[in-house]
Amino acid sequence: MSDQAMAGMAGATDALPLIEAHGLRKHFPILRGLFRRQTGTVKAVDGVDFVIHPGETLGLVGESGCGKTTVAKMVLRLEVPSEGAVTFRGGDIAKLRGDDLRRYRRGVQAVLQDPYTALNPRLTVGRTVSEPLTETQKGIAKSEVNERVAEALTSVGLLPRIAKDYPHELSGGQRQRVEVARAIITRPECIVLDEPVSAADVSIRAEIINLLQDVQATLGVSYLLISHDLAVVQRMCHRIAVMYLGKFVEVGPAREVATGALHPYTQVLLSNALPSHPDDAGEEIILTGEVPSPRNVPPGCPFHPRCPIAAPICREVVPVLSAEGVGHEVACHLVERGGRNAAAAGGAPRAGAASEAGR
Amino acid sequence: MSARRVAQVPPLRWVLGLRSFWKQHRLPPALPLLIVIVFLVCAVFAGLIAPHPQNQGELSKRLLPPTGMAKADSSYLLGTDGQGRDILSRLIYGARMALLISIVSIALTAALGTFIGLLAGLFGGKLDMVVMRLVDVSMSIPAILIAVLLAAVFGASVQNVIIIVIILIWPAYARLVRGETLSVKQADYVALARVAGCSRLTIMRRHILPNVLPTVLVLMSLHVALVIVMEAGLSFLGFGIPPKYATWGSMIQQGYQQLQTSWWVAVFPCIVIVLTVISFNILGDWVRDRLDPKLRQV
Numbered sequence A: 001m002s003d004q005a006m007a008g009m010a011g012a013t014d015a016l017p018l019i020e021a022h023g024l025r026k027h028f029p030i031l032r033g034l035f036r037r038q039t040g041t042v043k044a045v046d047g048v049d050f051v052i053h054p055g056e057t058l059g060l061v062g063e064s065g066c067g068k069t070t071v072a073k074m075v076l077r078l079e080v081p082s083e084g085a086v087t088f089r090g091g092d093i094a095k096l097r098g099d100d101l102r103r104y105r106r107g108v109q110a111v112l113q114d115p116y117t118a119l120n121p122r123l124t125v126g127r128t129v130s131e132p133l134t135e136t137q138k139g140i141a142k143s144e145v146n147e148r149v150a151e152a153l154t155s156v157g158l159l160p161r162i163a164k165d166y167p168h169e170l171s172g173g174q175r176q177r178v179e180v181a182r183a184i185i186t187r188p189e190c191i192v193l194d195e196p197v198s199a200a201d202v203s204i205r206a207e208i209i210n211l212l213q214d215v216q217a218t219l220g221v222s223y224l225l226i227s228h229d230l231a232v233v234q235r236m237c238h239r240i241a242v243m244y245l246g247k248f249v250e251v252g253p254a255r256e257v258a259t260g261a262l263h264p265y266t267q268v269l270l271s272n273a274l275p276s277h278p279d280d281a282g283e284e285i286i287l288t289g290e291v292p293s294p295r296n297v298p299p300g301c302p303f304h305p306r307c308p309i310a311a312p313i314c315r316e317v318v319p320v321l322s323a324e325g326v327g328h329e330v331a332c333h334l335v336e337r338g339g340r341n342a343a344a345a346g347g348a349p350r351a352g353a354a355s356e357a358g359r
Numbered sequence B: 001m002s003a004r005r006v007a008q009v010p011p012l013r014w015v016l017g018l019r020s021f022w023k024q025h026r027l028p029p030a031l032p033l034l035i036v037i038v039f040l041v042c043a044v045f046a047g048l049i050a051p052h053p054q055n056q057g058e059l060s061k062r063l064l065p066p067t068g069m070a071k072a073d074s075s076y077l078l079g080t081d082g083q084g085r086d087i088l089s090r091l092i093y094g095a096r097m098a099l100l101i102s103i104v105s106i107a108l109t110a111a112l113g114t115f116i117g118l119l120a121g122l123f124g125g126k127l128d129m130v131v132m133r134l135v136d137v138s139m140s141i142p143a144i145l146i147a148v149l150l151a152a153v154f155g156a157s158v159q160n161v162i163i164i165v166i167i168l169i170w171p172a173y174a175r176l177v178r179g180e181t182l183s184v185k186q187a188d189y190v191a192l193a194r195v196a197g198c199s200r201l202t203i204m205r206r207h208i209l210p211n212v213l214p215t216v217l218v219l220m221s222l223h224v225a226l227v228i229v230m231e232a233g234l235s236f237l238g239f240g241i242p243p244k245y246a247t248w249g250s251m252i253q254q255g256y257q258q259l260q261t262s263w264w265v266a267v268f269p270c271i272v273i274v275l276t277v278i279s280f281n282i283l284g285d286w287v288r289d290r291l292d293p294k295l296r297q298v
């Protein structure tokens, strides 16, 4: 765990960022009635910034409906941001055309949640796996495609002859491996993993996580990992971003977020996620208040109606992310400046923290 | 004992072998296939097969009963109608007309409706709204009214029957394909195809159309039956094919008044229609099963 965190740190300072999101917003209009009048907006993603460095895994956690998939879709250029931009190697992906677009498509691939709808039932495994290659490298020789397909299938632990099969002939675990093979065939630099294991059986889950870790170790690929499962995120990520109603409420190194969470929402998530030992004195914090909806975001801090420690200021002023440690940012009015964060970050001086967060 | 077994086994094994071959290769159900093949052969080679012309009868040979009944003439296997025309020959020529109308109108409609439905489903918005209103309007107009109206305005002709059929069944294709497109569009593999770098056209061709097509083919094969019935209905009402061509519908129309005295004039075309329609329906289901890899045996 600690050497993974170190790798993440090293990436954070040494190399150029691979993917950056600047002020990302996605607002969906709510249309009603015969004339489709707009009666409101869903603020699915509401001002999000993040960086993914080469070889790094950024985890995205949060409740259902908080906008994780929408972030992933914007990174994959499947949704156009209402505001803000995603850059790949410094270039705005919305402006990519022709060869540049194909280079980006080769560089950023995806594995999605449901292995049953992720594979076109009418294409053989070979066709599915080779598609990212043949679509982004037009005119590539057939023999090379076959070689690369066999190589990709082998590296996810499948036999190359499975290429002739159709998806309905495969088990759930095999499908998931086929998805991974497809995602790595172009030798991408980043793979977006949207809940890659939440549809899988528990037995397959560990296998797939191991596979993803092996792939990262051999290819040096970055991951944007989306998951409900904090245990998975803690195990795989260098940094974690906690999302609530379209905003990041806490971002930081995985171990710090997991052990020294500063935002009350993160603390709630952790208390629900950790396996409860009988001799564990820590009690589970139960959330009260109405379930949040991005259609109707409360004023002030979006979390205040459910927050166990909400103060009057929380109802009026929207908190912004501010540095509380090395690369650790929190959006909460009530986190004690300098006090708890110093302990959580191992006594890092505040000046260093500010410059780190000001990237 | 052993001699008996030897005598018994070969035919049994032959039948079983054929059956397992049939099953293994998932061939269509044999009887409906046979009926459809006979139908197709009759339709295509009507001029060669039919023993008599479709429209010239001998008045001296009016209402001859089918072979096997008293007073039957052996050169008229299924008897003759009120104008002395051979029923069998008219059934064979009727198959030709039924096939012509079905193939032309269904092929045109399926292409048109699928195209419209795909566009509406893929692009949505105003186009989708306009198409769906048109579909609603087309579907809410009573079919027979349009048919009678068109026949009254343009007169009875083969083209008009085809136009009527197209107007009546295109909404089914547009609506079906639009719905299928909308649901297929949601599938993760379409999103992943975009991530893989596929163009819109490639996605439509490789990922959406092949997953929509089986349902279109099933609808097409079910529509063969419907169109045969429609054409028969129109001809029965006198709004369909001009009388110089033999059609099953007009044969029933000409025969139903003499049902009590000369039943064969109307009953044979009825039987032929029912057999053909059922066979096409069964084959339609088979087409769907065959095209759906989920149902395909490994």
Ligand SMILES: Nc1ncnc2c1ncn2[C@@H]1O[C@H](COP(=O)(O)OP(=O)(O)OP(=O)(O)O)[C@@H](O)[C@H]1O
Pocket (backbone or CB within 6 Å): A028, A042, A043, A044, A062, A063, A064, A065, A066, A067, A068, A069, A070, A071, A294
């Ligand atoms: N195309 C769309 N039109 C309108 N609203 C949308 C659309 N896509 C997403 N939303 C809304 O945006 C919000 C965020 O959705 P998103 O799918 O990003 O959530 P999520 O965090 O991935 O949730 P889950 O964990 O359930 O997958 C939801 O309230 C959803 O209803």
Ligand SMILES: [Mg+2]
Pocket (backbone or CB within 6 Å): A068, A069, A070
């Ligand atoms: Mg999601």
